[in-house]
């Protein structure tokens with residue numbers, strides 16, 4: 001019997017990677033556990049181990065091949081005693097590289113695990129008015145790209161004729177920190193795996209090399225402690241950037257964020273301010289289950305004394321993180337793991353700083369206002385595309401800052417459209433969209449032609465199973481259905 | 490590996506011998522974990538398992554040594570590197586594998602995944618994704634034992650990285666103050682993700698970490714299942730006799746990456762290779778069994794049996810269905 005060795009996935013979001021090199025050659029004997037090859041993605045390197053004893057009969061994908069799709073057979077292992085020649089036509093797969101380059105491994109991409117048929121969801125009281133939002137044919141929202149946003153939408157904040165460069169949100173965040181660290185020696189980065197490991201999600205890549213261990217500080221796994229250390233250092237005049245590996249772990253530190261960072265200016269009668277940024281990925285990633293998939297936007301957005309920012313694209317991420325670092329208040333800066341690798345246009349300006357507390361009209365429209373932020377924007381923008389095909393022009397607003405919240409931009413839009421849907425991945429009760437609905441009814445009641453609706457994460461912990469996880473998150477179809485519902489269509 | 494050192498108490502300097510039966514039990518149980526984890530790694534690569542998946546390969550002697558010292562009814566609590574602890578608790582491999590695959594036949598109906606499994610019948614209290622969380626939770630399980638006076642001992646595992654968490658010391662203090670029957674087992678595999686212990690801990694003799702609370706501590710070679718069993722015997726007896734908590738630092742090693750994606754740049758390949766070659770917990774037992782006259786064939790049979798259990802588990806997990814969509818809404822409140 002022969003066994004195909006398949007291109008493994010290194011992470012839940014990996015679709016392809018580079019087969020860096022083979023450590024064994026055809027004909028070599030291998031034992032379970034032997035490292036036979038190395039693969040790489042932009043995030044990590046992994047060793048491929050043999051899972052059974054045998055002989056490496058054929059290498060199907062040569063070392064150095066880029067963009068090998070997950071689950072592509074990369075080699076054949078034959079059982080002991082079986083001759084290598086026996087396997088020559090075992091696998092009906094041609095050696096990659098021997099064939100037309102343009103074909104690549106595209107055909108070999110399997111359906112993503114767990115992408116199963118849509119199901120109706122019971123019990124979601126929120127969606128009572130949106131009827132059955134069936135996800136038919138809706139691609140997984142996670143695969144969507146914010147790069148689709150028209151780049152002209154950032155134009156008013158960027159001088160005419162500025163060159164734009166494409167970069168990932170990960171790179172934009174890194175550049176923002178590096179630029180601010182060059183500008184101000186009081187700025188330093190502290191957190192788990194930020195220095196030698198280059199960041200658990202590689203956001204701090206290269207910072208240790210440029211700024212040294214004094215300014216890029218690895219900590220023990222002690223969130224409560226190092227958040228408090230950051231606050232103390234900020235009281236004493238430094239400008240810490242505290243990275244949480246993910247915001248899930250900020251729950252251990254929330255006492256210092258709320259009690260120490262947010263309240264001290266007030267409690268000291270204006271004497272002691274706290275110029276600190278707490279940043280890291282927030283919200284659901286992929287398949288990491290309840291304790292690692294929580295959205296804290298509403299939690300922090302409730303606290304007076306904090307500024308809360310959650311960008312949806314690389315340009316906003318860069319301009320707003322620079323603003324956050326310069327700000328004299330504690331800032332909670334909520335990133336998103338799914339968005340880290342997404343590319344968009346960033347102005348190539350020497351010092352690109354955006355105003356905190358200003359929403360952005362990501363797509364103008366006249367029929368219905370869709371309000372969101374962070375990864376919620378991917379649902380909103382795709383829904384707007386779909387609505388446009390049906391002749392509905394949605395205006396899509398990216399809040400960008402959650403506290404203070406730029407309601408003026410939202411209200412102006414609702415006065416024009418008379419209809420509003422708020423979208424977020426967080427839980428419904430006391431959520432960001434609940435706040436938006438409240439303020440819209442207060443400030444634009446006479447302009448509304450329908451109740452404000454919201455599309456949120458479901459009111460449950462995040463399940464692990466692929467089908468349930470998909471149901472737990474908002475979907476483009478739900479946004480489309482809600483938009484039509486407020487238009488009585 | 491350090492054999493024995495300046496913990497708070499001193500233990501027997503000689504390595505206690507196992508009977509042939511005990512060696513065979515240790516071999517079989519550790520091998521099952523090894524084969525299970527190899528399969529899990531393979532299924533992850535195929536996309537059957539998603540999210541985070543932390544393998545226990547290399548550390549098998551720790552949980553099996555403790556298990557061999559435990560009595561029925563003693564509870565296990567650990568963090569996310571938990572598959573070995575579940576198997577050691579007697580949980581069914583196929584239902585553990587089904588949970589890893591997010592299927593309805595899994596211990597959490599597919600809703601918990603690799604990091605979050607529980608079994609009241611097997612006295613397994615998780616399966617916790619937050620570093621450090623097992624320490625107070627395990628102390629709380631011990632609180633219930635003391636409250637009922639039922640003589641059970643809570644066996645609580647966490648990593649050396651986790652041992653820097655403040656909640657661990659809050660738990661130590663309460664456990665000592667109230668004489669709770671809990672054995673804290675620090676699985677010191679030297680790395681917390683990419684951080685080597687000496688880069689994160691001011692005191693790297695972790696057996697001393699309970700000294701301020703007068704918790705007896707012992708640092709042991711966690712790659713030798715006999716040494717783990719002997720230390721656990723002593724610790725469990727101490728707890729069962731009402732003396733309060735006990736701390737074991739088991740020095741061990743993980744062969745694989747922290748989770749499935751791991752840049753592996755923080756340690757050399759030679760270091761990993763050397764641990765595998767010279768200290769492998771299963772190989773140590775195998776060599777002793779062979780020296781004792783057990784035939785290669787008999788050991789191969791044990792291996793074949795472990796592989797069969799694991800491949801049946803994988804088949805079950807892959808054939809099983811995803812949870813019913815209605816399960817999204819169940820189990821939120823009791």
Ligand SMILES: Cc1ncc(C[n+]2csc(CCOP(=O)(O)OP(=O)(O)O)c2C)c(N)n1
Pocket residue numbers: 192221223245249252570618619620621647648649650651652678680681682747
């Ligand atoms: C409070 C908290 N912070 C950070 C993390 C992310 N994280 C998961 S495992 C890990 C390393 C833990 O190392 P250790 O305790 O030594 O256990 P090991 O992984 O070696 O078994 C980290 C930092 C977490 N899960 N919980």
Ligand SMILES: [Mg+2]
Pocket residue numbers: 648649650676677678679680681682
């Ligand atoms: Mg460790």
